[in-house]
Amino acid sequence: MELRHLRYFVALATTQNFTRAAELLHIAQPPLSRQIQQLEEELGVTLIDRSARPLALTRAGAFFFEHAVQVLARIDELTQATKRLGAGQRRWLGIGFVPSMLYGPLPGVIHDYMAAHPEIEVVLTELTSVQQVEALQAGRIDIAFGRVAIEADGLSNTLIEEEPLVAALPTAHRLARGRKVSLQQLAEHTVVLYPAQPRPSFADHVLAQFRVHGCPAGRIYETNGLQTAVGLVAAGVGVSVVPRSVQRLKRDDVVYRPLSDSGVSAQMLMTTRSGDGSADLMALREAVLAAV
Template identity: 40%
Template structure:
C-alpha cells in the first residue's frame, strides 16, 4: 500500500464520485478507477459499493478512511518537520562552554540566537578546554566556547570577545580595601589557580603572567574549576585571577579588584570542526560573528 494510492482512496471516499475525485486530484478518471481496484485487490476487500447512480463506502472503506486520513496527516506533518530541520528552522544544536563563559557575553549570544531560531533546541553543557576539544573532535558536540581557543588542525576558532583579567580577593582581607592592586606586590599571597587538570591550562596562563611580572606566587592552591576557585577565595584561602566578566555576578565573601601591570587579558573563542557543514552550526556561527562585531563596536 503506497501513499499515493491512499491519497486517491481518500479523495474517492470523501467525494463518493469518481469524476469529482479525479477532478480534485487533477488526473483522468480511468487511471483513478484502476488505482482503487488495485488497492482493493491488494487488501483483499471491497472498499466501495458501486451502482450506476452512486457509490457508497463499505464498512471496510469507512475504517480505511479514518486510518488513511491519520496516516496522510502524519506524513504531511513529518514532511513539514523534516523540511524545517533541513532548513535550520528546527532541530537540535549541541553547545558546550568553558565554565567562566557563562558570566560573560555567552548568555546574551544564546538569547540572540534563540530569538532568531526559537524552534531550534539548544543542548548546553559546561566542560573544560581539554574536554571541549575531545568532544568537538569526536562529534559529541557541534560548537564549543573555549578560553582562549582550541588548537587543532581539525578545528576552526573565531574570536568572540576579548576582556581584561581581574583579581578576586576575600572580602575580609586588607586587599579588599584598595581600589586597584599591583600584581607584583601580591607575590607572597596564595594564588588559587584552576583547573587542577589537565595541564597546561588557564592556571599556567596565570603563572605565565606572574613570571612576566618577575615573580612566582609564594604558594599555590589548585582547584578543579572556576566555581571551586571562587568558593575558596570566599573563605579566605587566597586570591584568584579571573576574567573581568565574572565580576558582574555578586559572590558573597568575594570582591573584585582591577590590576593594570601585566594584564594580558583573556578571550572567548567559538570553535567548530572544519568539516562541519550542518545548517544549524553555520547559522549559529553567522549569528555569533554578527554578535561579536556588535559587542566590539559597543565596547570600543
C-alpha cells in the same frame, strides 16, 4: 557494569525496600538482590546497609546514588532527543562551554538563538578546553566556547575578544582597600587556580601571566571549578585571578579589583570543526560575533 545495574540500584535506594523496588521494576526480588550484589562486588564496596530498617545507603552508596541519578537522567535526555531527531521533528546543535563564559554575552546570545530557532535542539554541555577538543572531534558538540586555544587537526579557533583579568579578593583583605592590585602583590599570597585538571587550562594561562611579569606565584591552591575558586577566596584560603565578566558573580564576602599590570587578559574563543558550514552553526557564529 550495565545500565540496568544503575536503574536497579536507584530504585532500591529510592524505595529503601527490596520488595517495593522489585515491584517497581517488574521483576522478582531474588534477581534484584543478585544484581545489587554483583554491582557491589564489581565496585568492591558495600552500597546498602542491609541491617538497617528501612534499608539505608552507606556513605559510598549515597555517593554512588547521587551520580547514578545524574547518569540515568542524562541517558533519558539523550534518548528522547535522539528519538525526536530520528523522527525529523527537530535539528540538533551541540554547544560546549567553560563556566566563565556564562558571565559575558554568551547566555543572552544562546537565549535569543533558541527563541528564534525553536526547531533546533540546542544541547549545552559544560566542558574544559581539553574536553571541548575531544568532543568536537568526536562529533558530540558542534561549537565550543573557551579560554585556551588548543591547536588540533580539523579544528578552527576564532578569537571573539581579549578580556581583561581582575583580582578576586576576600572583602576584608588588605589588598581590597586599594583601587588596583598588581600581580606582584598577589604573588605574595596563596593563588587559587582553576581548573586543576585536565591541562593545559586557564590555570596554566594565569600562571604564565605571573611568570611573564617577573613574579612567579609561589603558593598555589588548585580546584576544579570557578565558583569553588571564588568560594575559597571568600573563605580566606587565598586570592585569585578571573576574567572581568566574572564580577557579575556577586558575593558580599568577595571583591574584585583591576590589575595595574598592562596586557593581562584572557582570550574568549569560539572553536568549530574546520569546513563545517552548516546554516544552523553559521547563524549562531554570526550572532556571537555581532554581540561583542
